[in-house]
Amino acid sequence: MLQEFSYQAPTTLKDLYSLLKKRAGKAVILAGGTDLMVEMHNNWIAPEMLVDIKKIRELGEIKFSRKEGLSIGATVVCTELIKDKNVQKYYPLLADAAHRIGSHQLRNRATIGGNLCTASPCADMGCSLLALGASVELGSADGVRIVALKDYFTGPKKTQIQKHEVLQRIIVPIDMANAEWGMRKLKRIKGHDLALISVAMARTAGVMRVGIGSCAPTPVVTVDLPASASLDKVKEATFKAVSPIDDVRASKEYRLFMTGEYVESVYAELTRGRSRK
């Protein structure tokens, strides 16, 4: 048995907002549970109330429009993102990144919103969405605000989300559709594992960015580079963005070295115009 808590599953955003407002700090949002259930199992947290948001229909939708781009509802799970036709067609980097999360069992439950809310430095959706210049929509009884993902992460497991807010959807801009891309994730084993470092790059006619995971207190991204930036310039911007540490999974030196290696190899792929893994 887990600790005692109450369970609510509102079906509308309005009900969710008022629940979160009334019980701010007490109510904890439950999406796929692949992080939360582990934390409760280990007795790291003991929430008073779990608020399951999976019954709110609009949070589960993936939409694509020529105007806004891609909108990913917070409770969309990795498996659905991977299968989505518009994601495959316009933003294949995201399908690739989602595929790198955990195992089948995990991907069938883990939500994209949950990945960004856990805000682990190694969150696989973090670096890919950063490379694509994504933003997140946060909602509450006080209204809705949009925050650029690069400003959203504030520290390890810390974000700009307030206690009474919910992450509603992720927006990937239309001008990043069909971007050339490449991604690498360094793991200790072949099977499912968290990243020692990960690198995701995206380039359009107008801009190039590198998103890096597990190499700073949060997932980070380079400044917007011109599409024509040289490898040296890209590496320089990458090393400016990161600040790795030694930990149980890898040393600082190894992380820096492999980040540089991956940027080089992905850059070479992009230059060859081959936008593949």
Place this chain on the structure above:
Amino acid sequence: MKISLKVNGRKYTRDASESKNLLHFIREDLGLTGTKEGCGAGECGACTIIMNGRTVNSCLILAVEADGAEIETIEGEAKNGKLSKLQQAFQKNHAVQCGFCTPGMIMSAKALLQKNAKPSVEEIKAAIEGNFCRCTGYQQIIEAVQDASGQLKKKGELKRA
């Protein structure tokens, strides 16, 4: 909270404790103890079941989240005392040693074969990535899934990976 769900085609309605995970609910409240608990934290896959057509770790889901769900567990495999094709293939190919991983492993293999009747070795490996086996070294399990999908060559010609 009162929940209703279908497990292996049979409907159950029960009062489920909010703070019980689906794995414990299936084992303790429904008495279906085929599904195992290894880590209790999403790592090992011993608790794998099929929920609404997809494999999930039942240790990471609350029982109350399964209200209205359709679930398949290892108990749904054998019919009238006769092992399913997949179970027979596991037995024949020595894919079971201690057997602790087997119920979850078979659920992952079943979900794979439902989508892909003739999976390659690489596809089989990817499908069971979330299921740990500390006994067999996986080779026999891979062969069992190949066998169940009619792809296993005679043992003599078999090249072990």
